[in-house]
Amino acid sequence: MNNPEGLKSFQQSLSGLPQWASERILQQINQLTDYEPAIGIMGKTGAGKSSLCNALFAGEVSPVSDVAACTREPLRFCLQVGERVMTLVDLPGVGESRSRDAEYAALYRQQLPRLDLVLWLIKADDRALAVDEHFYRRVIGEAYRHKVLFVISQSDKTEPTSGNGQLSTAQKQNISHKIGLLHELFQPVHPVCAVSVRARWGLRIMAERMIRCLPREASSPVVAQLQSPFRTTAVQEKARNDFGETVSAVLDAVSAFPLIPAPVRSVIQAVRTTVVSVARAVWNFFF
Incomplete structure (x- = not known):
């Protein structure tokens, strides 16, 4: 994830989690931002x-x-x-x-x-x-x-x-x-x-x-490739929402790991809405 401002926002929203859990989530979000369609x-x-x-x-x-x-x-x-x-x-x-x-x-x-x-x-x-x-x-x-x-x-x-x-x-x-x-x-x-x-x-x-x-993980990276006249408000909103949903899916996937302690799972679910809001807010930093 090569955007320090966007990364900082994600880290703050995950600060209530154990380091290993937040690192796992950040790693998967990083894969989303670097997706090559x-x-x-x-x-x-x-x-x-x-x-x-x-x-x-x-x-x-x-x-x-x-x-x-x-x-x-x-x-x-x-x-x-x-x-x-x-x-x-x-x-x-x-x-x-x-x-x-x-x-x-x-x-x-x-x-x-x-x-x-x-x-x-x-x-x-x-x-x-x-x-x-x-x-x-x-x-x-x-x-x-x-x-x-x-x-x-x-x-x-x-x-x-x-x-x-x-x-x-x-x-x-x-x-x-x-x-x-x-x-x-x-x-x-x-x-x-x-x-x-x-x-x-x-x-x-x-x-x-x-x-x-496009699949949700591909829409934002493709928008980044479009000529500027085609990066319309509708196009960017669709990609921004897709990015939020893919980040939400990352949290659900980590939360579903079999060995995750119940208290950690509860914290992940509690911060989910905030993290997804951050994903939408920082979309422009990445794409």
Whole structure:
């Protein structure tokens, strides 16, 4: 935990506990503040994966794995803002090579447990979705549906194109139809997003939905990676509350240790509300 002011506030709120108990709690809170999220991004060639990541995230991107690496290992990129690190995993799009789809299925099954979220990009003008639907049902399945956020990319290419860089009313209506179609085909857990990086359209809503889809421990570190226009009040409040809840879960976990003396357990429960309030109050120090 490399923030002395935030650390001091936590230490004060835990001062009624034995040193070993407060150290155990601080150690686990430290792991939360240093959590390194991993987000997968998939889509067919030309879906605009790189441009979307560059538009959303502020960190400098550097490759972690070699392009010539084994095809079973997807490309991994490190995204860094200051000392904060996040991994983007570039997953291959399905349906482009039937011979490779079986290999991709094995790759996805290997990667999905390690990822906090998968952004599944579908081009606004892509109508060949049967393979995507089959792959979603067979490989993603019930176990990982909650990890997938569908994103309609390049919405400015939706017919009828206006050519003036802005989305017309007719385009927006057709995008709404496409969103409805994807909900019908995939029955996703999370609402489908639609964006246009070129027109700077839909990105703020997508960033908010992405933060809502993430597991609680990942939302704050991802917010720290967002470009400043997307660090909205709603986004920061969601992450702040998530951080408070994860700290609360840490206290519950330590309290549930089998050998904890009953008086110590009582003190942990007594300071719980205060510690969670501190977590929310010092969120800005860490993220």
